[in-house]
Amino acid sequence: MTANNSSARVASIDIVRGIIMLLMTVDHVRETFYLSHQVSDPMDAASTPPALFFTRLAAHFCAPLFVFLTGLAAWLYAHPPGGPRSATGFLLKRGALLLFLELVVINFAWSGQWPGPVLYLQVMWAIGLSMIALALLHRLPLPWLAALGALIVAGHNTLPTLAQLAASFGAGFEPGGAGHMLWTVLEQRGYLASDGAVKVRISYPLLAWIGVILLGYAAGPLYSRTMAPQRRVRVLLAAGAAAPALLLVLRTFNIYGEALPWAQGTDTLHSAMSFLNFTKYPPSLDFLLLTLGAGMLVLAWLEPQPRAIPAPAAAWRRACAVFGGAPLFYYLLHLYALLALQRIASALQGTGSGRYEFNAVWQLWLASALLAALLYLPTRWFGRYKRSSGNAWLKYF
Template structure:
């Protein structure tokens, strides 16, 4: 039997990776707040986007896939404490519904500050919630069949890209939720955008749940490290091969006028919904980072990542409200210097704002992380 310290060591790397990706996510949310005057397409138009802004956006691609993968992995580990599958399934269902409601209410308000809202953006928390609901049913499958289901969804969903339905079709809303990012008119006053079509993310959470067994007590660190690095190299190798031949998995790339433009085109992948190539490079990179954190987590500076990763939803919510307040304050004090918006002039200002926000919120996050750790008897804390 592993000791408690071994178990903590085994799981701390997960919190570190979760903390890392949510910190990266903030830079993209700052971009979406203070660069409203320069919105980016999906995939990005590299002819009109400076490299600094492009790569600031590109690294943020890592966040949603890794976070949803870790959600599946964590669901498996949660199941190790509760051998009754019914209990696990019920937990995923209830938690998933909670996240969906949270997205529509608390989180959407943080983006819009409108009540009642005119627009509802169904984003990553919505996708995680629906994925958890799907996993609550799919986890009853045999592990090998669950893995196969996840792989087939991830590898095959781009075959559905050409399928679209008109707003008058009975299939329009189900398809918008599943695979086709679009607007859904709810009434004369309100519309909703399915920013994160959920089908590919269901594949990701299934694969994450299967990989959770690598963090089981029966796995030695050596076995786990071997699985992580082999899978990482395989996914990144498959991405490179498929991207090079330009046949399937995303929109084609092309040679640019400079080496940087060529690299930007090669890496210019589609997030909404996430293409096969998008998921290969992000999950491959995420597993490589997890392998690295497993081996280097004794570095003291990485402990700060674990603090953010221990309460990700709490941090996600407070950083959105902090960003909105910062933006409204800047707009009030400095005016709308970018037409309809207040905005930054340079990418370095995004990163400066990122550093300020992280330092500002860390004490609050640290306090709540300690509170959660010392009040495990409070069941409502499991939802944050």
């Protein structure tokens, strides 16, 4: 833990959040400068080039780990060193702020106009509503929250089957009806409103993300001041090993947890791509076993070591912690930087209303590294200012 004025930040959590921000940057550069090479969800393993497939796969780790760590951080907020405090107001206010940012600030950053022809409700919408749900539920006993989170994560894959069964008995959700709208918000990606001058599309169905944030909150005691680091590492390693082990069984035999079964490809690489091709919207059980399991192992690996860390690795950790210490600021900043860069590149290219595009995947990674380097100092400044200024409203960022 790294100390500051009134609380303690967990360095490993900031580092993981920073890694998430950097992987997210690659995916957003892809969506800005590689849009003609769009991928489906799940990706078509037979037609998607491996470099693009694994670039997109790397981004799959971002949302689950960030939502999980949001729940964990909420527990830390509710249990500061001075004693427990209510997190209800903070979660409600921050959740409402994220909804506002999604509707106004973020939608403009993606399209350059507001309102655009489609109002997209994406990851900040999901995190904001998940925080509001956590605000209403977090006072329940932690075992109840853990059980509810696990039930949602493991069980929501059965809901489409149950919906089909209900439809066979004439209980389907008619488009435009309240049932269809609720189903779209919770489980089925699609248009909440498909008519009118401005359409509303749900990109991140909500239910599974509520399960993930509940699991994160229930994991909060792992980072309490009374938890021995060695025990925390053992628990993280056990969880990180159990998740992929269960995934291996479920996925190998196509038992449960993913609507798209895997199949042998033309070679070993394409077979592996098919095996790792999971549904993200909403996140399937197999998707979450892969991403959250890997996250537990990374958190265990980042625990402070008794031996000295090599200087390059220590510098890399510090850089990641900068981005992870002010993730919302960096999120908004990099979206507007991408909007400006696309406009500038298109103007220099002289294509009028056309978009500037990269022609190779390696260019996405290089451009992402350069963009992160460009935004490093502003992000570091904001993170330090947020923690030293004493302005209460900055804690919501």
